[in-house]
Amino acid sequence: MPVMLEVRNHVAYVTLNRPEAMNSLDPESIADLTEIWTRVRTDPDIRVAVLTGAGEKSFCTGTDMKKAPPPTECMAATYLRDGQPVLPQMKMWKPIIAAINGYAVGGGLEMALACDLRIASSNAKFGLTEVKVASLAGLNGTQALPRAVPQAVAMKMLLTGEMISAEEALRYGLVSDVVEPSGLADLARSYAEKIASAAPLSVQATKQAAVLGLDMPLEHGILYSHLLWGVLRDTEDRKEGFKAFGERRAPVFRGA
């Protein structure tokens, strides 16, 4: 399988599984990802996802440039019927953690930018190298990178195609943690299980408030988040959370 899915303890582990091609995205991987993200978004048993690459060299190097098929129709037809590939399926209120285990290049970095948490192994490298192959970081890179790191750094990366190291990515805030390669999967699992043990509706509403709030004036964002708090106020899980606290026991959340 070009992409593997395993669900354990409410966590979906999504692994790009073409290490021999640096986990680049061929048409089969894109088809698998479309199906898998739909499952992650809709399966009530799944509360959070971890996206990573097989092996220790590469998270994902973007489009498989050796297998990209020539277009069979004009771009207008594709764009107006299907929209963008890959990223729209990742749009969901369940959190996604990128566990970046090596190169995150081109569309690979763009997928990582579409995730909510980014953690990396110390050998990871990050680049939007599309200008070097006569293309453009057209998934979200030209928009998301300048919002994720200082603009001067983003412009250098976008215009020169130069890669940065894990240490630089940590310094610029592109990732929150850098660990030895052998510790990456455990760290991803530990964050994912923490998120999965929290109340699912609360986690999703929190992501929605933070993500949508970024594009709102502050006062609107604050008011919107208060409405979301109100949406959660009457949930069974909030009652359970407060009750469990009083009874000094772990809460049992049901997403209701």
Ligand SMILES: CC(C)(COP(=O)(O)OP(=O)(O)OC[C@H]1O[C@@H](n2cnc3c(N)ncnc32)[C@H](O)[C@@H]1OP(=O)(O)O)[C@@H](O)C(=O)NCCC(=O)NCCSC(=O)/C(=C/c1ccccc1)CC(=O)O
């Ligand atoms: C990452 C590298 C610098 C690593 O170099 P290294 O020397 O360590 O390893 P290699 O020998 O180069 O790689 C091993 C093996 O893997 C194959 N490989 C690696 N990456 C790709 C790839 N992206 N496509 C196909 N094959 C790949 C490599 O050929 C080797 O195979 P072998 O010879 O052993 O058979 C280095 O690999 C590197 O620079 N890779 C390319 C990175 C890159 O340029 N990525 C950008 C691709 S373009 C893109 O992602 C786009 C996304 C997009 C935008 C908008 C809408 C949809 C998608 C743009 C686009 O598609 O136009």
